[in-house]
Each structure stands twice: as C-alpha cells, then as structure tokens.
Amino acid sequence: MEHQQHIANKNHHGHHDHHNHHAHMIADFKKRFWISLVITFPIIVLAPMIQNLVGFELGFKGDRSIQFILSSVIFFYGGWPFLKGMVEEIKKRSPGMMTLIALAISVAYFYSSAVVFGLNGKIFFWELASLIVIMLLGHWIEMKSVMGASNALQELAKMMPSIARRIKEDGVYEDVPIADIKSNEMILIRPGEKVPADGIVVKGESHVNESMLTGESKPVIKHKDDQVIGGSVNEHGSLKVKVKHTGEDSYLSKVIGMVKEAQETKSKTQNLADKAAAWLFYLALGAGLTTLVVWLSMGKDFDYALERMVTVMIISCPHALGLAIPLVVAISTSISAKNGLLIRNRTAFENARKITAIIFDKTGTLTKGEFGVTRYKSISNSHSDNELLQIAASIENSSEHPIAAGIVRKAKEKDLTLGAVEHFQNITGKGIKARFKDREIKIVSPGMLKELGVEAPSDAFKSDDETVVFVLIDSSLIGYIALADEIREESLVAINTLKERGIKVFMATGDNQRVAKAVSDQLSLDNFYAEVLPEDKQRIIKEHQQNGYFVAMTGDGVNDAPALAQANVGIAVGSGTDVAAETADIVLVNSNPQDITNLILFGRATYKKMMQNLWWSAGYNIVAVPLAAGILASVGILLSPAIGAVLMSLSTVIVALNAQLLKRQIKK
The missing domain is CATH 1.20.120 (Four Helix Bundle (Hemerythrin (Met), subunit A))
Structure with missing residues (x-):
C-alpha cells in the first residue's frame, strides 16, 4: 500500500x-x-x-x-x-x-x-x-452528487502488488518492496499472484489473466520469451520473469497517464444555474441602482429609496435558484440507482440526451466476460449429449482453466452429478487427461486431436467466435463441446433500441479480428475495431468526436479507462473493475446494456426538469423585481419586503415539488 x-x-x-x-x-x-x-x-x-x-x-x-x-x-x-x-x-x-x-x-x-x-x-x-x-x-x-472520477488513478495504482519476490544471484528468494525492483532483475511469480512489473518469461509456463488490462477475454498462455504485464494475474504455474519496465515506464503507468490526460482535457459543461446566476447578478445590480436613482429623482427620501433598492437586490437572488438543479440531480440519481444506473457526474443526465454515437467494449459489456458452453454433441451411440457433458465436467472439475470453469458451470446448470477422477494430468497447451470409471479420458484441443490422428466431425466448427474441445475415451472420439464468451441476452435488444433512435453503435475490443467480427455480425453493429490497445480506444473516441459525434463509451476494464475519461459520457458496467467505474460518469449497476436506453430517457427527463426549475426560480423575477422596485406604485401596488419574502418561499416550494414530479416521469 x-x-x-x-x-x-x-x-x-x-x-x-x-x-x-x-x-x-x-x-x-x-x-x-x-x-x-x-x-x-x-x-x-x-x-x-x-x-x-x-x-x-x-x-x-x-x-x-x-x-x-x-x-x-x-x-x-x-x-x-x-x-x-x-x-x-x-x-x-x-x-x-x-x-x-x-x-x-x-x-x-x-x-x-x-x-x-x-x-x-x-x-x-x-x-x-x-x-x-x-x-x-x-x-x-x-x-x-458530483464526486467525479478522482479515485480513478488511485484505483489503477491499487492493481499493482506492493511486494515482489526477487531472485538473488545465489538463487535465494527475497520479498522486497516493488519500488526496489530494477530492470533486468529476476523475479518469481507464483500461481494466484499479481505480476509486479512488466517483463519477459525466462522459465515456466502459465495462463495469465490480462482481461482487465488488455480486454482479451481469454487468459493468455505464457511460455519462455513471452511478455507479461504488471497488474495482470498469474493463474496457474510459477513463472520466472526478467524485469523489463518498472515505475513510470510500465504499461499500467502509461494507462494512468492517459486517464489523467483525458480527465484534464475533458471539456466541462457550464452549470446552467451559473449562467442564470450571471444574468441575475447583472439584473440585481442594474435594477437595484436604477431603483435608487429613480426614487431619489422623484423626490423620495434616501431611506425610502435605499429600502426599495435593497428589497430589489435581495429578491433578485431567489432561494429556489440554489436548489433548482441540485434537487433534480439528487432525485434523479436516487431513482436512477433503483433502475440500475449509478450517476457519478451531475452533467451525465444532461449530456446523455445529446448522445449520437456509442462505442461498446466487448468483453464483460456486450458479452458476459466468461466462457460459456454454446454447443455440445455426442457422436457415440453409447453416450448421450448430457453424458458427454457429465464426463467432461467431471474431468475438468480438477482444472482451473477458464474453459474448464465454463464446462463445469454448464453441467451444474443441467443438474448433472460430477464423478471422482484419478491420475489427473495437464497436457501442456493441448488439453488434459485423467481416469474416470477405470477408463482414460482426454479432453483436447483441435491441434492435439490432429496430432492423435483423429478427424474432427464436420459440424464441430460452426462459428468463428467459438473455441472447440474434443472428448476421447481410450483414444476414441465420443463428442465435442463448443464454448464462447457469450453475448448478453440484453445486448441485441439494447442495440436495436439505440439504432432506432438514430444512434450509431460501434464496438472496440482487444479480442482478435475473427471473434470481433462474429460478435459484430450477431449484433448488427455499425462498425467494429479489433485488437485495439488502450491508446487506440482513446484515439477512436477522439476521431469520432472530431467527426461531430457526441460520444458515449461503455466498458469495464482498465484498458477502457482512458477512453471512458475521453468520452463525452463514460459508462462503466458494474461487473468490471473499480477503476472503470471510477473513471466513468455513469455505472450500470446491473451490468445491463438495456440500461443505456434508460439512461438517455432519464437524461432527457432530468434536463427538462432542470430547465423548468431554472425558469421558475429565475423567471419569477420578471414579475417580482419590477413590483419591488415600485413600477406600479402610482396605482397603489408596491411589493413589500414581507410579500417578496413570501414569493421567494413559494418559489422554493414550487421548485421542490416540481423536482419530486420527476419520480413519476421516470417511472413512466
């Protein structure tokens, strides 16, 4: 820490x-x-x-x-x-x-x-x-209600571990503060630990989860000479790494810098109440001095003229103006939270009504961010489809691989009972094997299946976004299981609704071109960007802004943080990292893309109430100020300080009640 x-x-x-x-x-x-x-x-x-x-x-x-x-x-x-x-x-x-x-x-x-x-x-x-x-x-x-994205940089820094395990020249390990690690030193990263610095694998093999840094949904296998990124999580084997970048030169620090830059250059919408207040200030000053001069020129005593002037200047600053926007924002944020929207920026509602383009991250936003079974089929007469899944899940239950987790999860959804296995073994980079009910079971990749000289079924590969594994019993193929990072059910509905409203929908992801295209085609997106780095996402946002779009960005990972900060409206899904949420203006608490449609409707309703309240709180001056100045004094109509005070209080009550009516509008 x-x-x-x-x-x-x-x-x-x-x-x-x-x-x-x-x-x-x-x-x-x-x-x-x-x-x-x-x-x-x-x-x-x-x-x-x-x-x-x-x-x-x-x-x-x-x-x-x-x-x-x-x-x-x-x-x-x-x-x-x-x-x-x-x-x-x-x-x-x-x-x-x-x-x-x-x-x-x-x-x-x-x-x-x-x-x-x-x-x-x-x-x-x-x-x-x-x-x-x-x-x-x-x-x-x-x-x-304004607590902006000021925690974002601290959340990014928290992703780095505080201690690194350095390997000394004599081979002895020592735990040292990460600040003491220097380039070209050797460090050991055990299973389950965070990578303390950017580096190159010298020895060992493991799957490393980089999804919160690069957006890649699938943990990446690391071999000798592969690069690892500080802040990513080592999931399985131990790795010996030669440190390459530390401190300010690290990948994570560069992301921090981009977030900071985007936040500092982000244009701030001027508060509507401040605009009204500026006009009212000049009105109060001008009307007050005019009142004093006019009454004195008409021969009235200085005390009387001064009292008129003071009354005018006090009435010109309506109590309601101070509550006109804060009340609406407070009610909007409260009701929105109940509807799955956490508003972190008071201008987010107002800005949401202007959105003309939305750029979605894929992993964890349009998709669930975890591997799920999409298809499974037995090609054996002696095993049903569910028996195939049961056998595979029993074997995979001993593995910690994300594909294994997806298969086990599917079996549990089907209420299948998992059996005990023996002699479980990992076939590095190719699959796993174990004994189940006295028979050897292998679950292998397409490459391993080819090595074994077994031909894959013709219907095994149907979609570009699927990963397929094959199940063999005693070297005989009995079926296959296809998995993918599943698209959320709500995504298609949300995107169709947005497009109906004339909003362009794009996707930017760290995943490969093949997977990105498959998701884009399924959701009928206007365009997509694949294999993008954090700086690419930020650049894409800038390009769209330069082309005249009012851009919203939706994402969940650290890699999305610079783009979320750069966007006119940054929207983070609640299932993602704290840093994404801290950088965004709005958080989708329920991680539901359909809530973005609600956001736009809420934004319009909120802006409407803001304008109504501002017009009422400031607009009553059109009547009150001339009467307080004594413009109708010749016919016996003169606004006394007491009546002016009552009008001010009434204005405040009306503004408060009008803000409460927002609840009904949102519920509709």
Whole structure:
C-alpha cells in the first residue's frame, strides 16, 4: 500500500490533492449548513416580519442586537464560501452563482446592520440567514452528487502488488518492496499472484489473466520469451520473469497517464444555474441602482429609496435558484440507482440526451466476460449429449482453466452429478487427461486431436467466435463441446433500441479480428475495431468526436479507462473493475446494456426538469423585481419586503415539488 500511495503521489500528486480537497469541501459545506441552520431558528423567531405574518409578538430590549450578533456569525461563517467564491469569480471576470449570492447576503447584512445602528428602515436578517442556509444546503447536495472520477488513478495504482519476490544471484528468494525492483532483475511469480512489473518469461509456463488490462477475454498462455504485464494475474504455474519496465515506464503507468490526460482535457459543461446566476447578478445590480436613482429623482427620501433598492437586490437572488438543479440531480440519481444506473457526474443526465454515437467494449459489456458452453454433441451411440457433458465436467472439475470453469458451470446448470477422477494430468497447451470409471479420458484441443490422428466431425466448427474441445475415451472420439464468451441476452435488444433512435453503435475490443467480427455480425453493429490497445480506444473516441459525434463509451476494464475519461459520457458496467467505474460518469449497476436506453430517457427527463426549475426560480423575477422596485406604485401596488419574502418561499416550494414530479416521469 505504501508503494501504491507512492505511485499515486509521485505521478499524480495534484490529482490526489484535488480528490482530498473535494472531500474536504463536502464536509465543510455540511458543517457550515448545520451550524447555520441552528443559528437561523432564533433569528426567524425574532424577525418582526415573520411575527407579523404568523400573528404573534415577541420583543424585548436588545432583541435587535441579538439578531445582529447571530446574523453576523451566519454572514461571516455560513456565508464565507460565497464571499470567497465571489472574489474568485470577479478575478476571472465571470460572475456567477457565488457572486449573486454574495451580493444578496452582503446587501441584506450591511443594510440591516445599519438599521440596527440607527438607519431608518427594515431589517432583513431572516432573509439573510434563510438564503445562506438554503444555498449551503444546495451546494452540499450538489457536491455530494458530483464526486467525479478522482479515485480513478488511485484505483489503477491499487492493481499493482506492493511486494515482489526477487531472485538473488545465489538463487535465494527475497520479498522486497516493488519500488526496489530494477530492470533486468529476476523475479518469481507464483500461481494466484499479481505480476509486479512488466517483463519477459525466462522459465515456466502459465495462463495469465490480462482481461482487465488488455480486454482479451481469454487468459493468455505464457511460455519462455513471452511478455507479461504488471497488474495482470498469474493463474496457474510459477513463472520466472526478467524485469523489463518498472515505475513510470510500465504499461499500467502509461494507462494512468492517459486517464489523467483525458480527465484534464475533458471539456466541462457550464452549470446552467451559473449562467442564470450571471444574468441575475447583472439584473440585481442594474435594477437595484436604477431603483435608487429613480426614487431619489422623484423626490423620495434616501431611506425610502435605499429600502426599495435593497428589497430589489435581495429578491433578485431567489432561494429556489440554489436548489433548482441540485434537487433534480439528487432525485434523479436516487431513482436512477433503483433502475440500475449509478450517476457519478451531475452533467451525465444532461449530456446523455445529446448522445449520437456509442462505442461498446466487448468483453464483460456486450458479452458476459466468461466462457460459456454454446454447443455440445455426442457422436457415440453409447453416450448421450448430457453424458458427454457429465464426463467432461467431471474431468475438468480438477482444472482451473477458464474453459474448464465454463464446462463445469454448464453441467451444474443441467443438474448433472460430477464423478471422482484419478491420475489427473495437464497436457501442456493441448488439453488434459485423467481416469474416470477405470477408463482414460482426454479432453483436447483441435491441434492435439490432429496430432492423435483423429478427424474432427464436420459440424464441430460452426462459428468463428467459438473455441472447440474434443472428448476421447481410450483414444476414441465420443463428442465435442463448443464454448464462447457469450453475448448478453440484453445486448441485441439494447442495440436495436439505440439504432432506432438514430444512434450509431460501434464496438472496440482487444479480442482478435475473427471473434470481433462474429460478435459484430450477431449484433448488427455499425462498425467494429479489433485488437485495439488502450491508446487506440482513446484515439477512436477522439476521431469520432472530431467527426461531430457526441460520444458515449461503455466498458469495464482498465484498458477502457482512458477512453471512458475521453468520452463525452463514460459508462462503466458494474461487473468490471473499480477503476472503470471510477473513471466513468455513469455505472450500470446491473451490468445491463438495456440500461443505456434508460439512461438517455432519464437524461432527457432530468434536463427538462432542470430547465423548468431554472425558469421558475429565475423567471419569477420578471414579475417580482419590477413590483419591488415600485413600477406600479402610482396605482397603489408596491411589493413589500414581507410579500417578496413570501414569493421567494413559494418559489422554493414550487421548485421542490416540481423536482419530486420527476419520480413519476421516470417511472413512466
């Protein structure tokens, strides 16, 4: 773990710091919200405006001073993130939500404080407190639903073991931290262990699972002089490996670099609420100053004109604006999770409605990611098809090969009883043999069958995506079993639905051309890319983006991480690696490709609610601001601060109720 942290800190210190900073900010907003909420209650109870609305009186000597002290605490403590944010936005010359909130609370605080110390007017401390509390709540909700892909690099680093078994010159083994391993040194990798560094096999033979690194569904057999990749899993025999690449030069570190680069260059959709807030800021400033100037020019007292100006500027920052989007996102993410979608990026719903092309990874996404029996047939008169499967499964039950696992799984699905075997032996790279019921059973590859001088049945090879093994009893062929990385039942339905909506569907996989074409043909894809490396997948995404497509990428392995980060919408299937999920915007919790269709529908519904809430929360200013400014004062219509406060509260309630209606839309 120390080494893992060392990698993360050494290569991506800034990214790691960003993750910690984000988590700290969430905790900070939460703490400020609860403390401010507690302080707000006495301010509301002591507010004359609230007392008049509710119909009670509670006044005593020094009550305004208490309100001033409590409001000062809320303003400087609860309002600090907004005041600080205003400074940052002004420095960037792009006023937004923070500037609008800071303007409203500052006007309310300093005007009300002046009234406490002698200025003739009304105090707005309760509006100040309630605005800060609601905005803190909104930002807290928002940030919790925004936890982006900042864990991705740490998850990648975790794939590397912390200890390596180095072979010294005298042949003695010693366990050393992986950071101490150097190029050209010899290391031993035992069965079940992760490969600690890129290297070349010097001695030994084994199957190595590289699926989470390269996308190849089938564990790859490694012989002398073959390359192994750090982070892959050695499944069977022991391997002596000469180290080739370590640290920053390793394959995994290069993948980490690509993920980091893609995340840093990924365009960020500007928050719609910030756009509305920018307009409202200029509206509040302009309307407030105009109100002051107009009333003064009409001969009104400065105190009266100032009160009108303050009312306008406070009303121009609706409480509802702070909740308009966070509430919709929070409800959407909750309901979506129940429907198999885990939303990790708040803009994912909005972006999903724009998708024009989807690139699927094959292994574990369109397919199940494990070998399954597709066909099995006995050619012997003395054995039925199920007896053939039972015999093969009994033998394969002693093997750890993925093909063996597929055969055993199929036998168990058929409720077949597996028998005991004796003298089990692995025929390296060619098959296995054992004694079963006093007879020699062999399960061999097509190559081994040919070596034995036995001709394969004409119907044994039907599909390019199948691996076929043959079962022999005492050197006589009794049948064959075909296996493949099975296509998910939901994949065809999902792809047809996407194509009906005018979305182009592609596949990019680390598997070979023959297997990729077979899957593509079965699913009627628009195109496919085979034998691709991580950088190829990322390049393919970029090419489609340059051609005008809004691209979604779906995958489950480490090899998919750079492409998931590069895509406009990254979608990880839940059955894959943590790093794929951490890099993606959305995780298919149930690993169901059909959920992608739901994602697009959810995205459209969510965006619609966002727009409705923004129009309501900001749009009520069209009526409220002119009335607060006194445009109809000549006919006796003047929006008082109390009525303005009621309208603000009503706007917040409407926004909240409208967000709740999203549940019905999604259920439909």
